[in-house]
Amino acid sequence: MTGHVLAARLDSAGDVLVTGPAVRAVAARADRVTFLAGPRGRAAAELLPGVHRVLEFQAGWVDFDPPPVTATTIDDLRTDIASLGVDEALIFTSYHQSPLPLALVLRTAGVRRICAISTDYPGSLLDVRHQPDEDLPEPVRAVSLARAAGYPATDTSLRIRADLPDAxxxxxxxxxxxxxxxxxxxxxxxxxxxxxxxxxxxxxxxxxxxxxxxxxxxxxxxxxxxxxxxxxxxxxxxxxxxxxxxxxxxxxxxxxxxxxxxxxxxxxxxxxxxxxxxxxxxxxxxxxxxxxxxxxxxxxxxxxxxxxxxxxxxxxxxxxxxxxxxxxxxxxxxxxxxxxxxxxxxxx
Known part of the structure; x- marks a missing residue:
């Protein structure tokens, strides 16, 4: 087991859902998985199998209606992450998003191993810099990051928890x-x-x-x-x-x-x-x-x-x-x- 892993996807509900197969692969080997979601993705994150806790943060570098990026908001996020005792983080993004702003926050919060897809040079912000074919289906692309981080996965199907209400x-x-x-x-x-x-x-x-x-x-x-x-x-x-x-x-x-x-x-x-x-x-x-x-x-x-x-x-x-x-x-x-x-x- 790999301890406490943070999976992050900061945009919309659909974007969170397509990371689900990768999150399941991580959860199969992690002691605990916390999902860091934006406000538009939180409800989807709460339905993903393998997620123990959802933490919400509205990122000024991702959200459609970006809030100001201030020292206070960044300090609050860093404090929240540091208090969790996260051992490793996987930052999931679309091809046009950079994982590096969040990687910087996570690094300063004491996260020892950080993995992401990045076309930009990450310096010491990433321990695993993955660069897949960008025309993969989004669930397959996310799973490719999990594999690069050391989490074997073959199932790329989307799933949510079975305990849904009676409709x-x-x-x-x-x-x-x-x-x-x-x-x-x-x-x-x-x-x-x-x-x-x-x-x-x-x-x-x-x-x-x-x-x-x-x-x-x-x-x-x-x-x-x-x-x-x-x-x-x-x-x-x-x-x-x-x-x-x-x-x-x-x-x-x-x-x-x-x-x-x-x-x-x-x-x-x-x-x-x-x-x-x-x-x-x-x-x-x-x-x-x-x-x-x-x-x-x-x-x-x-x-x-x-x-x-x-x-x-x-x-x-x-x-x-x-x-x-x-x-x-x-x-x-x-x-x-x-x-x-x-x-x-x-x-x-």
Missing amino acids: RALAGDPGYVVFHPGAAVPARRMSAERSASIVAALCRAGHRVLVTGSREERELTAAAAAGVAEDLGGATDFAMLAAVLRDAGVVVAPNTAAAHLAAAVGTPIVSLFAPVVPACRWAPHGVPTILLGDQSAACAGSRARTCPMPGHPCLEEIEDDAVVAAVARLAGIERSLGAEDDLARRGA
């Missing part, structure tokens, strides 16, 4: 279709009008459709449900959302945390994927998935937060019939698994 009182009997219209980045989501059109088409095709979203997305979910689907906007916390997605036959979602959460509970996904980030890295991992959206659009690889193309064609031009057909195809795959295989796949 039936909220969502009814399993087998429905979930449509999740929202995404934190505007360039990755459809308009409310297109979402409503797709939801209506799914309902006409005979599906019972639940529309999910956060409290902040209630206006969007109401518009998407448009009186023909069940609007669960604001009705779920992260654990309940996981349970609702687990009981779905198929989930339709953009590139957002809900898609990765659906993958973590084993539900097939129709991915409405804007190519502002590469699908080879960020498409849902490890479950049957149909990717819709023009992956060769002019915005491809731009990392744009707001679509630079008039009319947002990569998503807005996805036809209703294409989504309905994709749902039907994945529902057929789901049925072919059989009840016993389905239960095993979902960890029930």
Whole structure:
């Protein structure tokens, strides 16, 4: 066993979920795992198997709405880390993020061994500087860091804890279709009008459709449900959302945390994927998935937060019939698994 290990991922819930396979590999050999998460990733970190404690820190060098980086905030973080008695840390990042600001804090907090992926020269800040192929799927990329740090891993599937709440009182009997219209980045989501059109088409095709979203997305979910689907906007916390997605036959979602959460509970996904980030890295991992959206659009690889193309064609031009057909195809795959295989796949 390797003592107390800190795993850090400071951005969003989906980013935290894709580190899950690496965290499980670490937890298999560590006495204790603490996860350092940002405020938008904390709820996901609390659902990862192998995590004993979650520590929250909003990093001014990572967060979408970065707070000021002050001596007080850094001192507080350093004090918190030092009090934990951490022996080793693995800093998980996306390719465009630097692990070095956090590595500096951890080093001054007395962490003896620090491992991260870094294109920048780390000096003495890192003990393991890993440089993988950057076009790996994000869960595979994270696992590659765990391996480089000495934690053997072969399983790259996303998982969360099995002790989820019972969703039936909220969502009814399993087998429905979930449509999740929202995404934190505007360039990755459809308009409310297109979402409503797709939801209506799914309902006409005979599906019972639940529309999910956060409290902040209630206006969007109401518009998407448009009186023909069940609007669960604001009705779920992260654990309940996981349970609702687990009981779905198929989930339709953009590139957002809900898609990765659906993958973590084993539900097939129709991915409405804007190519502002590469699908080879960020498409849902490890479950049957149909990717819709023009992956060769002019915005491809731009990392744009707001679509630079008039009319947002990569998503807005996805036809209703294409989504309905994709749902039907994945529902057929789901049925072919059989009840016993389905239960095993979902960890029930």
